Amino acid sequence: MSEATAVLELRGVRKSYPGAVSTEVLHGIDIRVDRGEFVALVGPSGSGKSTLLNILGLLDRPTSGTVEILGEDCTGLDDAGLTKLRGRSLGFVFQFHHLLPAFTAEENVYLPLMADKGHFEPGMRERARDLLGRIGLEGFETRLASRLSGGQQQRVAIARALAMSPALVLADEPTGNLDQASGQQAFQFMRRFNRELGTAFLLVTHEPRLAALCDRTLTLVDGRIVGGETGPKGSPAVA
Amino acid sequence: MRFELQVALRFLQEGRVQTALILAGIGTGVGVIIFLSALIAGLQESIIERTLGNQAHVILQPPDEVARPQLDRANEAILEHVQRPAQRLRSILGWPGLLTDLRRRPEVVAATPTVEGSAFALRGTANRSVALRGVEPESYAGILDLRSKLTAGTFDVTGTHAVVGVELAKELGLAVGETLRLVAPNDRSEVFTISGLFDVGNKDLNLRWVFISLRAGQTLVDLSGGVSTLQLKVRDIFRAEEMAQEIRAATGLKVDSWMTLNAQILMGLRSQSSSSVMIQFFVIVAVVLGIASVLVVSVIQKGRQIGILRAFGTRREQILRIFLLQGGLLGLAGSLAGILLGTFLALAFQSTATNPDGSPIFPVALTAVLYVRSVLVALGTGLVGSWLPARRAAALDPAVAIRYE
Numbered sequence A: 001m002s003e004a005t006a007v008l009e010l011r012g013v014r015k016s017y018p019g020a021v022s023t024e025v026l027h028g029i030d031i032r033v034d035r036g037e038f039v040a041l042v043g044p045s046g047s048g049k050s051t052l053l054n055i056l057g058l059l060d061r062p063t064s065g066t067v068e069i070l071g072e073d074c075t076g077l078d079d080a081g082l083t084k085l086r087g088r089s090l091g092f093v094f095q096f097h098h099l100l101p102a103f104t105a106e107e108n109v110y111l112p113l114m115a116d117k118g119h120f121e122p123g124m125r126e127r128a129r130d131l132l133g134r135i136g137l138e139g140f141e142t143r144l145a146s147r148l149s150g151g152q153q154q155r156v157a158i159a160r161a162l163a164m165s166p167a168l169v170l171a172d173e174p175t176g177n178l179d180q181a182s183g184q185q186a187f188q189f190m191r192r193f194n195r196e197l198g199t200a201f202l203l204v205t206h207e208p209r210l211a212a213l214c215d216r217t218l219t220l221v222d223g224r225i226v227g228g229e230t231g232p233k234g235s236p237a238v239a
Numbered sequence B: 001m002r003f004e005l006q007v008a009l010r011f012l013q014e015g016r017v018q019t020a021l022i023l024a025g026i027g028t029g030v031g032v033i034i035f036l037s038a039l040i041a042g043l044q045e046s047i048i049e050r051t052l053g054n055q056a057h058v059i060l061q062p063p064d065e066v067a068r069p070q071l072d073r074a075n076e077a078i079l080e081h082v083q084r085p086a087q088r089l090r091s092i093l094g095w096p097g098l099l100t101d102l103r104r105r106p107e108v109v110a111a112t113p114t115v116e117g118s119a120f121a122l123r124g125t126a127n128r129s130v131a132l133r134g135v136e137p138e139s140y141a142g143i144l145d146l147r148s149k150l151t152a153g154t155f156d157v158t159g160t161h162a163v164v165g166v167e168l169a170k171e172l173g174l175a176v177g178e179t180l181r182l183v184a185p186n187d188r189s190e191v192f193t194i195s196g197l198f199d200v201g202n203k204d205l206n207l208r209w210v211f212i213s214l215r216a217g218q219t220l221v222d223l224s225g226g227v228s229t230l231q232l233k234v235r236d237i238f239r240a241e242e243m244a245q246e247i248r249a250a251t252g253l254k255v256d257s258w259m260t261l262n263a264q265i266l267m268g269l270r271s272q273s274s275s276s277v278m279i280q281f282f283v284i285v286a287v288v289l290g291i292a293s294v295l296v297v298s299v300i301q302k303g304r305q306i307g308i309l310r311a312f313g314t315r316r317e318q319i320l321r322i323f324l325l326q327g328g329l330l331g332l333a334g335s336l337a338g339i340l341l342g343t344f345l346a347l348a349f350q351s352t353a354t355n356p357d358g359s360p361i362f363p364v365a366l367t368a369v370l371y372v373r374s375v376l377v378a379l380g381t382g383l384v385g386s387w388l389p390a391r392r393a394a395a396l397d398p399a400v401a402i403r404y405e
């Protein structure tokens, strides 16, 4: 197994939420995603998919175990380090489009670039327009996000997730809030970006129909990956 | 544009109604501060102008003669009550040297010697007790510019010319070119020709003051070569007392400043200032709380957006700055609105109450310093008000912010 091709590697990740009764949600997860892979994460509601996605998206820390992004162990990083790695290497698409409603479509797409640089540069607009064009939104660049349809908003969110050319995009039920046609369309665009740009995707979905179209499927049940298929096809499992 | 500034502006734009309301609040607060400050500063300026216009800031006089207790030889007891001796008119010893020294001080803007005494002014059968002012016209103009207050004639006190006030002229039926006899308590007397009439805006002074030359004054009150006071104007009028004490310690003379001579006025001014400061302080506190509460609500409302910003790589400090900037921008914009409002109020107030001659009864002092100070105060208020909300926004856990909506 070559570290160079892994964009994401989880080893023995556990997560419990503190409370009156400390509940462990994830019980030792080992996952590996390679460059350019398109992976589905499925499982019943409450099995811990979102919790897992937050951890490998560096939005949350595991209680124990390690997360490696592009071969870098994130355990010792402080908030600033995590934020930087997250901004540059990962993209996010959430179930509820989660655009900034007071910004236009193209502004939403280039905001991650501005946040990274600290200021606006004309090239950022070019980049945003190019991505919006590729996702079928030419003509909507300067429309306020709040005035786009649900399907359009989700496509803007996908374009935004790709703005920083991340190695991996994490999508938590990106089609869950869309009608079937829009969901299908959003999925097709992600698949196409995956093929054209080589961006890896980890996609949480409840739709077996979509999971079947992915390279492989990880199944999470009660905080454990079941089925043994934790690593890429043709490579031994990391466990 | 800066990333933080763009997001801050857009957030403010997004919360249109809240932004408009808090801007109105800040504008009202700043408007009140400007109006109040301008009014009080204007009032104080005119009180000080009226008080100090005809008066030196620091006055040096010979020391009081100290009475010595005398032994009563008959019963060898010390008399309990020691009477102050009558103060004879005396000169300040070595005054020319002292005057030169005083004039060299950077904080002294004008210094002049005078001979002051009382006298009777006689014309025909009419007579009137007056206050003699023997002056050096050139240097005296630095203390009180009588040339600008003449209603007739010229300010000429050479030889046996005198300048009197309009009230005295009316009382004695005097006009320019006519004569008047001045009689000192020591019975020396001299006839003077009136060269000009003044009006210093004070009925009592217009009746009592009679200006003659320093030399004529010295002769009349028998103070040959001497002067009875040295009068100073200083740069910072509120340091006058400090200077007076310093000069008193250095010379042993009796030195008074306008501040002790007008203690009640000064106390009035100070309590005016402190009540104005109090009001401004509470206005600022109210504005800070207003900004803070608006932004706290905004942080809660925008929790999900903050989570998104954090997810795509926005750092904590950037979130902090986005909210501080909103506070700062609200303060700035609010202060501009407040300047318009305060200026309008002040000018409107000034124009409603006027003296018969059209000059305002309550003149307002709208100065650049006041405006700049207001903008800075509002900016600071905005930053202080946004500090807590900004900290909360920056501390928001992105995973939580995105999960709950």
Ligand SMILES: Nc1ncnc2c1ncn2[C@@H]1O[C@H](COP(=O)(O)OP(=O)(O)OP(=O)(O)O)[C@@H](O)[C@H]1O
Residues within 6 Å of the ligand: A017, A025, A043, A044, A045, A046, A047, A048, A049, A050, A051, A052
């Ligand atoms: N912040 C939290 N504090 C306490 N418990 C939590 C927290 N977040 C999630 N959980 C619990 O962890 C478990 C897994 O939740 P999670 O949202 O990861 O499930 P999921 O697989 O994404 O479900 P769904 O398919 O419904 O989105 C649930 O039992 C949930 O109640």
Ligand SMILES: [Mg+2]
Residues within 6 Å of the ligand: A049, A050, A051, A172
């Ligand atoms: Mg979930």
